[in-house]
Amino acid sequence: MRAAALRYPALVIAATAFSLPTFWVLVTSVKKQSEFSSLRLFPSAPEWANYQLAITLADFARFATNSLVLATSYTVIVVLTSALVGYGFARHRAPLRDQLFVVVLAMMMVPNVVLFVPQFVLFAKLELTNTYWPWILWALGASPLLVFLFRQFFASFPRELADAAEVDGAGPLRVFVQIFVPNAWPAFAAALIFAYTWVWGDYLYPILLLNDANTTLAVKLATAYADPHGNPLQTVTMAGVVLYVLPLVVIFFVAQRFIIRGVVTTGLRG
């Protein structure tokens, strides 16, 4: 009983500690720049103009569009290929299938950095740097994590479902599209969000593969906004950060259930 009484104070303290840093970004984003370094903790009046400046000062729309185009093309392709591959592993028997699946799992564990260096050399030799092609190629090759997610999901479908359709003479692709896909939308939702979030949030591959013109919003926002004299404008930067994160937070609130189920599937059963 005594331990139970401590639960709520502990939860409140932990939740406060977790939220304070984020809360501070929101507060800073509506401060006047002159108030940033002053002793005044909270703004005298919310400075909404920071949000307008965040959009106009940095060509926000252009880099947001770059991010959107890159993330959307990657996501659509990678979810499609990963679903097909995951379905193959889950529902079709063939020689070497289990060995190949071990390779999928092993690739989830190979450090990305080890793979990226030779990939970078290949992309450079094929003159694919400064283009979005590397992401398209990665997507076409499916993502081991998403393959695993779909495989776990499709494996749990009842057998009779596919058998009935096959008896009716449907080909394998039709069985997949008409029977499995419509019943798998929680997995598709999780996969779409994972893939999209990954590209939207990634900083490293864009700085190494893209250039100033076609790079993503993440790269642009890594650098602070500055006034004409080169002094950093932290308040405007925070407004930009809020705008950048907002879509992901909205997606999270809409699809919380699927996201968490996806994290648990790929996390617990790896």
Added chain:
Amino acid sequence: MVGATRALERPAVARPAWWRRRRTRRALTFYAFVSPWLVGFIALGAIPLVLALAMSFTNYDGLNLDYIRVVGLDNYARVAGDRDALLSLQRTLVFVGATVALGLVVQLGTALLLDGPVRGRGLFRTLFYLPYVVPVVAGAWVWKIFTDPNGGLLNAIVNVVDPGFAMNWIVEQPTTVLVLFTVWALTGGGMVVFLAGLQGIPSELKEAAQIDGAGSLAVLRHITLPLLTPVILFQVVVSMIWSLQIIQQPLLLAPGILRGPGTLPPQDNYLYIVHAYHEIFVQQRFGYGAALLWLLFLVTLGLTLVIVRSSRRWVHYEEAQ
């Protein structure tokens, strides 16, 4: 009906032939479905891995194949004399130890607090989970602003108990900020994994212990934690592998204006992987960098094996009935 009669009329030998055809068809279907991954694995997985290994035995500079020369194990031998590599490895191990330990406590702690009927469970879970949704670039800004010497909240809070306290955290205590940032960002994922694990523990076990007079701490220690050890092992291994490889977080926490991969973090956050990337993408030492990365892979593998071996002593597996 027609099909059934025909099958009956057929001699017994026809059956294996029919099976074999069906098996071939099924196998072809399987390979058709997995072909995107198979092609991708060969082109973007297997070939790069072989290239990465081959590269590590050469002096490759990433540009010119004319001057490429096989240097055998020289790159690997050179690491022993590379002070930056050795010191950064040491820093990395300290960072990984702190992150994994603190991360485990926070992830498990929040999961335990939220297990069972808790009022406001959804709200608390969301608050703990949200940082996991925040992309790394934004997360770095969150911590830079929170710890800012001028406009940051952290110093303001410390000032309540210690007036006049002033610290430029990302310059003076960069690794502390890096650890907090990483733990804060990772908690959500680990927490939901632990929550799922906690739901898998049969409540009869806890109730039986409570009827026998065990307090909640005793139930935690003798029932919940032992049954959770497989999940703890998994979570420790995953976060260790992950934190050995983090590079974006230290690069983004660097003070001042970031200029691509060329901006280096302060010395305390100059981790092993940062060193490898610096050697490769800034110094153009692709061969040497590849060797550094393979050594990190070996370190990762070694540490994983050590943890998995030690787990025989502390992980409790339920006996099969």
